[in-house]
Amino acid sequence: MNTFSQRPLGQTGLTVSALGLGTVKLGRNQGVKxxxxxxxxxxxxxxxLLGTALECGINFFDTAPAYGISEARLGQLLGKSAHDWVIxxxxxxxxxxxxxxxxxxxxxTRLSVKRSLKRLNRDWLDLVLVHSDGNDVDIIENSGAFEALAALKQAGTIRAFGMSSKTVAGGILAARESDCVMVTYNPGHTGEKAVIDECLRLNKGVLLKKALASGHLNSDDADPVQHCLDFAFAHPGVSSAIIGTINPxxxxxxxxxxxxxxT
Incomplete structure (x- = not known):
């Protein structure tokens, strides 16, 4: 396996590769952007694809129930090696x-985690993020999701939890109330930088979604992918950028x- 930079995911005890493999394209091709x-x-x-990830030193997969059959396919394809990965x-x-x-x-929340464990062929989950609909603060303060995830963490069912947020206020609150925040951050979307700044201050994990703008790259750049990755990793608070390709x-x-x- 090739060596590839790995970073601590905040204070979780998890270590993740600087690029993680997003798996929405393994399970869903409707309603995607x-x-x-x-x-x-x-x-x-x-x-x-999974073999290429292993060979290249990627150890982190990102999935979700909303990604169609992605969880079930990962569990099937990884089989007994499922616990060798950070998922x-x-x-x-x-x-x-x-x-x-x-x-x-x-x-x-409890039923969803139980189902994900079964689909992914795991005895525990490394990380569970609340998949926000945009009402981040209300979800954290009033829904019961964070309390349920905290209890599951205490029980050892999950190792860490947080939010895939959509607002600055929600992301900052998630940084203060959980272990990890996933934010949108790329050269064309810098508004959530304050969330990454807060996570860095608190030593919380940061995952980037849409680091390559979901394929909608600025063609004015000589190498738009390189430009986006340079931008992503210039912030010292970033733990891992999630890349959603299915092309090895x-x-x-x-x-x-x-x-x-x-480098």
Missing amino acids: YPSAFELPSDAEAQT GSKTGEEFINGESHFDFSAEH QHLRDNIAKAKRSL
Whole structure:
């Protein structure tokens, strides 16, 4: 396996590769915001992708119930090796019949985590993030989701929890009330930098979503992917940037560019 930069995920005790593999494209191709349509990869193609990630030194996968069959496919494809990876999943959003539905109640949170454990073939989950609908602060303060996740952490069912946030206020509150925050951050979307700053101050984990702008890159840059990764890793608070490719060569190229950004 190639060496690739790994970083502590805040104070969780988890260590994650500087690039994580987002797996929405393993399980869902409806209602996604990528620039072109795509077919879900076959099991053989998905296995090749996961093997490439392992070979290149990636140890972190990001998934969610809202990613269609992604969790179940990961559990099936990884099999007995599932515990060899750091896997982050989510709770709160369900994608049913082409539409998102949200439930942040404590009861649903517990049921969602139990289901993710079964799908992912795991005895515990490394990280669970609340998959926000945009009402971050209200979810944290009033839904019961954070309290349920804290209890699951205390019981050893999950190792860490946090929020995939959508607002600055919610992200900062999540940084103060949990272990990790996932934020949107790229050269065209810098508004959530304050969240990363707060996580750095508190030594909390930071995961980047849309680090490559979901494929909508600025063609004015000579190398837009390199520009985005340089930008992402210039902030010392970033733990890992999530890259959502299903093309093994794209993954290799992204890792090579990330290594240049990190040197």
